[in-house]
Amino acid sequence: MSDALSVRVRLPLDRFDLDVDVRTTHRVTGIFGASGSGKTTLLETIAGLRRGARGHVALGDETWLDDERRVRIPPERRGVGYVPQDSLLFPHLDVLGNLRAGRGRALAGGHDPDAVMDTTVRVLDLAPLLRRTVTTLSGGERQRVALGRALCSGPRLLLLDEPLASLDAALRRRVLPFLQRVQAEFAIPILLVSHDPVEVQALCEDLIVLREGRMIARGEPRAVLTDPAVFPLAETEGFENVLPAVVAATRDGTTQVRLGSAGAGPALTVPRSTLPVGHPLLLSVPADEIVLALEPPAGLSARNAVPARVERVEAVGPIRLVTARVADDTPPLVIEVTDDARAELQLAPGTALYLLIKTTAITLYEDPSAGG
Structure with a gap:
């Protein structure tokens, strides 16, 4: 990863303040923590979806948020591919239509949309699904299409919020390798929110643990998850x-x-x-x-x-x-x-x-x- 992601933000929430100061140059950085610890809010803040956030967010030499200088780049201009927990596919479009939805953003970012589409379809094995309607897709297929749609927009940063959380164990085993392919074949920095110790160990080079909006641990995933301060949470989620x-x-x-x-x-x-x-x-x-x-x-x-x-x-x-x-x-x-x-x-x-x-x-x- 050539561009460093720098995030120094504070955002008041109902029970606590999100207060994070982190910089990463890793290809895949994981964000781990219990439900309600601020993981999704952090992604939404980076994507520009939380207007109340104050501080500084930058990717490389491009600043997206700087409240002191009154810089606040809107979400559609940040070059972020965001895959939320519920996928949110366009139900009136088939799979191909969903993948093409980000074509304009890819062009604006200087990418060849057809080349990006071809690579995405190959890596995620989407060719057999292109003419399928969204309502006929399985949970694992929906996740792959949602990921593909984000990739087809030619993002500079990929934000994945619990990409496997809605899948049963058998589907998680089938979809995880697709995420590994994305990690290996796309030169895009990724922030991955997860509560699954297997997922973060398999995909992440760096792991951040949040508790009530603050970072309590950071480092190599296995070392962090087996830290006595973190392991009780990892054990609850099923440490493997x-x-x-x-x-x-x-x-x-x-x-x-x-x-x-x-x-x-x-x-x-x-x-x-x-x-x-x-x-x-x-x-x-x-x-x-x-x-x-x-x-x-x-x-x-x-x-x-x-x-x-x-x-x-x-x-x-x-x-x-x-x-x-x-x-x-x-x-x-x-x-x-x-x-x-x-x-x-x-x-x-x-x-x-x-x-x-x-x-x-x-x-x-x-x-x-x-x-x-």
């Missing part, structure tokens, strides 16, 4: 470890992967995938679904016993978070245990152990266009 892997072999009912983006880490048996050998994917494992053992186990139904070494142990209320690493090029895993278990196993930095993971506890996130 998100790991890159590469398909190594496919069996009748399961698939074997190797952990790490290069597939050089330990082997893991996961639910069956249709992806070909050598193809990358993401998998997630809940922190409370991993069992620890000090010796190699025998006679268990769990298919995976992965050697690991403890990096740290932290107290979060009545539980303990054990962070263990299985390979140098694989993110460490976080495991929830009771304090009794920590004491009995004498867990401490440097302790060698085995992570026992059931195949059925693993969720796969696959690019639906890559299957064989």
